[in-house]
């Protein structure tokens with residue numbers, strides 16, 4: 001296909017706009033071209049569709065056209081094409097983008113709704129609780145100061161998208177109060193990488209651990225228990241991943257990996273400094289409502305058991321030219337501390353792929369209502385950009401954490417309100 005000069009310029013601008021997420025390659029040009037064609041050449045519409053698909057909000061004043069989408073009326077059709085196109089770049093079937101135009105009869109507004117109060121958040125989003133001013137003010141401020149200024153070993157994350165190695169635009173550092181973990185005796189994996197540089201907790205981090213542990217264990221005793229989740233008082237905050245975001249940083253839609261923290265994990269996420277949009281949506285249907293929460297400094301969001309299975313979350317990209325309200329201590333920097341409770345059973349017994357010997361990742365099927373709820377181990381090679389379709393059902397009652405025979409029923413869990421899946425699986 002030949003392209004005129006204007007189209008070339010549009011393609012180049014798109015490529016630049018997303019180059020931190022989709023690294024430049026010969027294929028990406030045809031990818032952007034396909035998107036442009038599906039939007040009848042409308043640049044703003046193409047940007048809108050790619051933003052929606054990647055969970056970011058990039059803008060550009062290309063052409064000085066108005067920032068609104070130009071093809072609102074025909075959006076679902078074009079979006080489907082774009083998603084097919086995006087999907088051809090994505091090797092891992094679980095990471096494929098779902099069509100946003102299916103089940104049009106039950107189409108929900110995709111306009112994000114901001115939730116302001118604790119009550120609104122906790123009634124609209126299941127498996128979440130919000131706790132403001134969770135640490136003593138001086139402790140929260142010291143943590144923010146130290147973690148936003150700490151120059152040691154804060155590095156970007158590496159991950160794979162479209163089979164290509166990508167680098168995050170935010171920085172991370174892992175800390176632990178466990179000698180075994182920080183010394184490397186017990187190996188911690190994050191996104192399939194074995195982490196080696198794990199720093200020790202200082203006194204502030206130890207104090208925060210105790211306060212967060214108390215609160216989380218207290219919440220566990222007050223909520224309905226899910227079958228595979230940890231019981232109080234066993235939840236521990238002895239490992240924390242610190243994320244440092246700058247104005248231009250974002251984190252794409254995801255659910256947290258359960259591989260080393262087990263099914264129905266509880267993850268406590270402390271926000272410090274500049275407030276950013278934490279967005280949440282149900283993993284299904286694909287057009288599920290997006291909710292916005294803006295956790296202010298010193299707010300703990302607890303993602304309770306069931307959240308990683310049923311929801312996805314992201315840190316929304318901040319529009320380039322839009323002002324951000326700076327925090328008096330950290331300016332535009334936001335610090336997030338995510339406490340994950342690593343479980344020996346999962347760290348020690350993570351199965352190896354029968355086909356290639358690589359470690360496997362724990363996932364829960366959710367797309368197809370007929371199989372939704374099944375926990376599966378999937379070869380992590382596909383996750384790091386290589387091809388292997390090794391897969392086995394999980395069974396959390398077995399020492400091997402897997403079923404013995406391929407067609408054996410393994411562990412599974414359906415959300416009690418998931419009528420669609422109960423019906424599809426002929427369950428009551």
Ligand SMILES: O=C(O)CCC(=O)C(=O)O
Pocket residue numbers: 241243251256269278313314315336338
């Ligand atoms: O920064 C946040 O609030 C979320 C961090 C997160 O989702 C993660 O580290 O997996």
Ligand SMILES: [Fe+2]
Pocket residue numbers: 254255256313
């Ligand atoms: Fe996360």
